[in-house]
Amino acid sequence: MIRFKNVSKTYPPDVIGLQNVNVHIRPGEFVSIVGQSGTGKTTFAKMLIAEERPSKGQIVVGGWDISAIKPSEVPLLRRQIGVVFQDFKLLPRKTVYENVAFALEVCGASAKKITSVVPQALKIVGLTGKADRYPRQMSGGEQQRVVIARSLIHRPKIIVADEPTGNLDSLNTREIIDLLKKINEFGTTVVLVTHNRDVVNELRRRVITIDRGMIVSDQEEGRYLL
């Protein structure tokens, strides 16, 4: 599903983002990417959605080599990967429903499709009754669930979540992780970037540890090492 071959990323002038990374993530996996701050986890996630290009090496997603993807093709890639990013918020002036619908609207979906798909996505994240609320009327955990609902809107094969529980308390964190697990059980590949030790240790899934841009450990059913 996802393959990094000898991927390096250097930010100009010479800041190392990633160094010679080799990873293969199979369909349906739930992979945690862990590591200290500034080690290249976000860089990894961004390269997956072609937000950054590798300086060296090759990245293949679903059989598609995106190492040198054309700008005009990036939207196609993004419609196949659901994204939950740290600084990727909800629009405060739109309701929950409108925030989720927005992702379909701007991709040219018909009104009919929007009215059928948005309630489904809200149902999956358990927010059916709160469709008409505004983000400020919701808890941090609920807001993050709206973001996840939005990332599901194109029925992606892959979901990339970069520190989705970063600002949440342990209860809300558990809810979000449970939701991601549920989505993974439907068959969606989940790439979870986190530095939450408890989350990783409880998941008992594959853990890739990055340090200073390099993969230092890759374990099936791993634990948080650092």
Next chain:
Amino acid sequence: MSFVSTIRVIKFAFQNFVRNSWMTVATVSVLVLTLVSLNMLVAMNVLGKVALSAVRSKIDVSVHFRPDVDDNRVQTVKIFLLSLPEVKDVTYLSQADALTQFNQTYHADAGIIEALGEVGQNPFGATLIISAHNLEDYPKIMAALDDPLYADVIEAKDFDDRQAMIARVEAVSKKLELFALAVSAAFGFIALLIVLNTIRVSIFARKEEIAIMRLVGASSGFIRMPFYVEAVLWSVVALAVCAMIVLPAFMFSQPYLSDFFGTDSVDLLGFYAANAALIVGAEFGATLLMSCITTKMATAKYLKV
């Protein structure tokens, strides 16, 4: 782009247009100023031509004969002049006519009339008033009259003054046009800066939406297009406002201008009506081109998609 996307792009553009209302007002205003000054340029061009043709139509050359010259000689010269292809018409003014005309011109000035009386006899010679087909032909006609055969009987030819007047009218209207052009260019430049800034603010106001659009897979065309549509909206509104200013202004000033130039041929509205498609097309095209190029610059600079 599909039909629904087009509708949504237009909706987005209208939102920008309405949400940043003060920016919209400023942008449209400066576009209107530019357009109005451009129309002043057009009007000046038309008026300059009117002024010139008014002056030209009044141009003729008076050839004054010596008072002692026999009338037959004068008639010979007239026939000679009429034989020239450049000459349109020659009017004969006898010695008596010249005196009457003089008296009419100066009837209010007792001193001059008195002085004339003291001369005791008619001091004026006959006059031939020549009008040519073309202004450019006068020098040729004058040259023909320089022939000694005629030069001996001619006292004076007056033409030079009017040439100076034409030159003056031409110079003034050129200067006015240049001034209007400079003003238009200055407004155009300011308009460019303001449009650039408005789009920058517009992009900034939508920063989060744009970030989301990119990450959920909206095409770059969809993200950019609203800003172009907004530029089209500005152009349309500016042109409409400009028409609402310029046309009534012409209607109001037309009688005064006609009076001023002493001719009925001042017809700015008529000129605009006759060239409506060209004028509206050119002005709308120019505004649109300017705002679209600016939009391209702004989106290239501030919209990384």
